[in-house]
Amino acid sequence: MKNLLFVTVLLLLQIGFSQDSLDLSYYLPQDISYDQSIPTPKEIIGHEVGEWHVTHDKLVFYMQALAEASDRISIENRGETFEGRPLLLLIITAPENHQDIDKIRQDHIALSENGGGTLNLDTMPIVVYQGFSIHGNEPSGSNAGLAYAYYLAAAQGSQIEGLLENTVILMDPSFNPDGLQRFAYWANSNKSHNLNSDSNDREFHEVWPGGRTNHYWFDMNRDWLPVQLPESRARIASFHKWMPNILTDHHEMGTNSTFFFQPGEPTRVHPLTPKMNQELTAEIGTYHAKALDSIGSLYYSEEDYDDFYYGKGSTFPDINGGVGILFEQGSSRGHLQESENGILSFPFTIRNQLVTALSTVKAAQAMRVKMLDYQRKFFTDMGIESAIGRDKALVFGDSKDAAKTWHFAEILQRQKIKFHHLSKDVRLNGKDYKKGYSYVVPKIQKNYRLIKAMFEKRTSFIDSIFYDVSAWTLPLAFNLDYTELRSLGIAGEEVSELSPLTGSLDAQSDYAYLFEWNEYYSPKALNQIANKGVRAKVAKAPFSLEGKEYGYGTIMIPVQQQELDTAELYEFLKEVALESKIEITGVSTGLTKGIDLGSNDFDPIKKQKVALLVGEGVRSYDAGEIWHVFDTRYDMNITKIDTEYFDSVDLNEYTDLIVPSMGKDGLSKKQSEKLKAWVKQGGTLIGYRDMAESFEKNGLMELKFKKDTLTAKTITFGQKKDFEGAQVTGGAIFEAKIDLSHPINYGYKNDRLPLFRNTNVYIEPDKDSYNNPIQYTDSPLMSGYISEENLDMLKNSVPFQVQRSGKGRVVVFTDNTNFRAFWYGTNKLLMNAIFFGDSM
Ligand SMILES: [Zn+2]
Numbered sequence: 019m020k021n022l023l024f025v026t027v028l029l030l031l032q033i034g035f036s037q038d039s040l041d042l043s044y045y046l047p048q049d050i051s052y053d054q055s056i057p058t059p060k061e062i063i064g065h066e067v068g069e070w071h072v073t074h075d076k077l078v079f080y081m082q083a084l085a086e087a088s089d090r091i092s093i094e095n096r097g098e099t100f101e102g103r104p105l106l107l108l109i110i111t112a113p114e115n116h117q118d119i120d121k122i123r124q125d126h127i128a129l130s131e132n133g134g135g136t137l138n139l140d141t142m143p144i145v146v147y148q149g150f151s152i153h154g155n156e157p158s159g160s161n162a163g164l165a166y167a168y169y170l171a172a173a174q175g176s177q178i179e180g181l182l183e184n185t186v187i188l189m190d191p192s193f194n195p196d197g198l199q200r201f202a203y204w205a206n207s208n209k210s211h212n213l214n215s216d217s218n219d220r221e222f223h224e225v226w227p228g229g230r231t232n233h234y235w236f237d238m239n240r241d242w243l244p245v246q247l248p249e250s251r252a253r254i255a256s257f258h259k260w261m262p263n264i265l266t267d268h269h270e271m272g273t274n275s276t277f278f279f280q281p282g283e284p285t286r287v288h289p290l291t292p293k294m295n296q297e298l299t300a301e302i303g304t305y306h307a308k309a310l311d312s313i314g315s316l317y318y319s320e321e322d323y324d325d326f327y328y329g330k331g332s333t334f335p336d337i338n339g340g341v342g343i344l345f346e347q348g349s350s351r352g353h354l355q356e357s358e359n360g361i362l363s364f365p366f367t368i369r370n371q372l373v374t375a376l377s378t379v380k381a382a383q384a385m386r387v388k389m390l391d392y393q394r395k396f397f398t399d400m401g402i403e404s405a406i407g408r409d410k411a412l413v414f415g416d417s418k419d420a421a422k423t424w425h426f427a428e429i430l431q432r433q434k435i436k437f438h439h440l441s442k443d444v445r446l447n448g449k450d451y452k453k454g455y456s457y458v459v460p461k462i463q464k465n466y467r468l469i470k471a472m473f474e475k476r477t478s479f480i481d482s483i484f485y486d487v488s489a490w491t492l493p494l495a496f497n498l499d500y501t502e503l504r505s506l507g508i509a510g511e512e513v514s515e516l517s518p519l520t521g522s523l524d525a526q527s528d529y530a531y532l533f534e535w536n537e538y539y540s541p542k543a544l545n546q547i548a549n550k551g552v553r554a555k556v557a558k559a560p561f562s563l564e565g566k567e568y569g570y571g572t573i574m575i576p577v578q579q580q581e582l583d584t585a586e587l588y589e590f591l592k593e594v595a596l597e598s599k600i601e602i603t604g605v606s607t608g609l610t611k612g613i614d615l616g617s618n619d620f621d622p623i624k625k626q627k628v629a630l631l632v633g634e635g636v637r638s639y640d641a642g643e644i645w646h647v648f649d650t651r652y653d654m655n656i657t658k659i660d661t662e663y664f665d666s667v668d669l670n671e672y673t674d675l676i677v678p679s680m681g682k683d684g685l686s687k688k689q690s691e692k693l694k695a696w697v698k699q700g701g702t703l704i705g706y707r708d709m710a711e712s713f714e715k716n717g718l719m720e721l722k723f724k725k726d727t728l729t730a731k732t733i734t735f736g737q738k739k740d741f742e743g744a745q746v747t748g749g750a751i752f753e754a755k756i757d758l759s760h761p762i763n764y765g766y767k768n769d770r771l772p773l774f775r776n777t778n779v780y781i782e783p784d785k786d787s788y789n790n791p792i793q794y795t796d797s798p799l800m801s802g803y804i805s806e807e808n809l810d811m812l813k814n815s816v817p818f819q820v821q822r823s824g825k826g827r828v829v830v831f832t833d834n835t836n837f838r839a840f841w842y843g844t845n846k847l848l849m850n851a852i853f854f855g856d857s858m
Pocket residue numbers: 152153156269270
């Protein structure tokens with residue numbers, strides 16, 4: 019009888035769905051009573067859950083109202099998004115636990131610090147972090163959060179009371195507020211009064227760039243390890259503050275899919291994740307299965323999704339003594355959409371998310387002691403593991419770039435990894451480590467495995483298919499020198515809090531000022547200088563002056579013949595040094611060892627006005643990364659020109675135009691002709707990744723490519739997917755040899771550079787070696803997966819070319835030098851193309 023009732027409800031929902039009858043009873047357990055003093059979502063936000071897509075503002079109002087009304091809930095705002103939206107966290111537990119919440123937290127943390135001594139696990143609550151809709155256009159999670167939070171606040175009876183006594187729930191109602199808001203606006207503003215399930219309707223086809231990403235178009239679910247975005251910073255702080263035993267991450271997938279919960283593909287689990295983690299994941303899965311069975315919803319697990327990259331929400335907890343769980347619900351995208359599984363309604367997707375949020379805490383309650391014990395053991399084992407082996411520490415740094423090193427240390431700090439100052443300058447394995455420009459990381463510490471996951475280079479794998487990147491070795495991404503140490507001998511004081519970066523200009527000069535190009539923020543300084551109309555030049559050769567060595571790319575600002583007088587120039591440059599955190603040196607003579615300051619080997623710098631092609635056809639992640647690097651790192655304006663009106667824009671205002679990856683289609687003939695004419699007039703055109711092929715095809719560059727000749731000889735139809743998957747370079751790190759005298763490499767000190775690549779585009783080197791300033795080595799694989807066939811083509815190929823055309827030039831990078839905001843090591847290449855294009 020009960021089952022029959024469910025089937026009827028299901029049929030009603032899937033055929034001829036009407037929103038009029040929609041109310042909370044559809045979502046929530048009906049065999050209990052609810053506290054009437056707790057406001058329902060509709061009472062606060064004005065519509066029923068699932069009737070409209072909740073906007074982030076309304077979500078915030080409701081969560082605040084709940085916290086106000088319920089003694090089970092406290093709420094904190096942990097910061098704000100790029101668009102100023104609050105990053106809320108609800109702490110939900112029994113009122114008695116709230117009285118003692120900090121003691122509960124400290125005891126819980128002690129389990130991961132020192133095993134917790136004599137703490138009795140039988141009486142300790144389990145900590146569960148539940149987060150929703152990190153991809154803003156996968157909204158069923160956050161919308162389910164309304165009903166879920168209501169349930170936790172209002173449900174009555176022994177079941178909920180027992181649950182809350184033994185559980186601390188950290189509820190993150192929206193992992194990605196800016197994306198959720200953007201998507202809600204789209205879905206709501208295209209909703210018809212008579213719901214239309216026709217998938218051709220505009221409601222299901224969001225405009226570029228869509229609501230998946232955050233303000234700068236980043237995929238937030240790749241940033242849990244590198245922690246570069248404000249949303250991740252707040253979240254990772256909460257994570258380390260609480261060390262949750264279970265963390266859930268509610269997503270959506272394609273409309274024709276059903277529901278997925280982890281465990282995923284058994285062969286695609288990162289080897290640093292303990293086996294027991296996957297066993298616990300599977301056991302938790304039985305609770306989800308039971309819950310979904312009871313409402314007749316189809317589901318699957320152990321396929322498609324992996325558990326490999328620690329930058330993802332469902333994998334990050336696995337290296338931190340917890341268990342991460344990924345949920346994926348087939349998306350209705352709008353309010354009602356036809357699918358291979360029948361008509362899929364928004365409320366149906368919300369209900370699946372809700373029942374699995376409930377089955378998560380049910381599993382947590384039942385497995386509480388087991389999970390706490392697993393966490394304790396994870397960290398005790400780590401203590402033993404970290405003490406084994408000869409290497410006791412790591413030192414990392416860049417003796418010419420304090421800011422980049424500092425930003426790397428910032429990641430360690432955010433991930434609660436302990437590190438020390440370097441006590442004195444040292445030279446190890448041919449690299450200089452300078453005090454203030456280097457740090458030492460002891461290996462014997464709580465987060466030993468996390469350190470391993472950040473620093474290790476891995477080139478052999480069980481599987482050859484990756485859902486995401488196969489490598490993220492952080493010191494390579496930062497292009498830092500690093501080496502293992504047998505002792506902590508060179509470690510100075512432990513860093514408790516990184517002190518802010520500083521810059522300086524020592525003294526006023528009547529002759530000239532100099533700064534080297536190595537510091538991360540030197541392009542920010544140069545941009546300020548050029549925008550002010552101050553004349554500056556770049557050195558095309560090294561020199562030494564007044565006891566100091568200056569490398570390729572040193573910037574020289576003469577004091578005379580400027581619009582600012584001597585004192586004004588000094589004040590201005592002092593400000594620049596402080597803001598850009600660089601050191602500027604005043605000199606008293608132009609006579610150097612090497613090129614003199616008046617030499618023709620100094621090229622003038624022009625003020626740059628840069629445009630970026632965005633919009634339909636352009637890969638939004640790549641475009642967003644570039645916008646972000648200009649806007650937030652270098653404080654440089656970049657004009658986003660949409661493909662929709664690109665044809666009518668007068669490009670002559672711009673010195674540079676950047677075209678991010680556009681996929682297979684590339685530029686149209688019309689776009690190419692316009693660009694060709696502009697380049698001839700002096701413009702610098704910069705293309706990324708597959709634009710190499712598009713530029714070549716459209717006659718913007720002359721390039722030769724190495725082509726793949728691989729054919730399937732003994733592969734069956736059933737093996738086709740794996741065969742093709744194995745040829746994908748999902749993201750790995752490769753070593754190039756660089757010519758330090760070429761302007762594209764100014765500001766680099768080593769002649770080897772790690773690059774991130776996620777394409778299979780291989781450019782043949784030019785016949786003249788000086789035209790190949792960046793070239794892959796004979797043995798380029800540093801970390802990650804690439805097929806043997808592709809690796810062969812990569813060897814000695816070139817990821818960069820520049821060619822002159824008329825008064826301008828065309829530049830191409832096949833690799834992504836701005837990847838996901840944490841590839842600090844190659845950001846300068848783009849800046850070099852912008853500022854020094856004329857010298858190439
Ligand atoms: Zn997702």
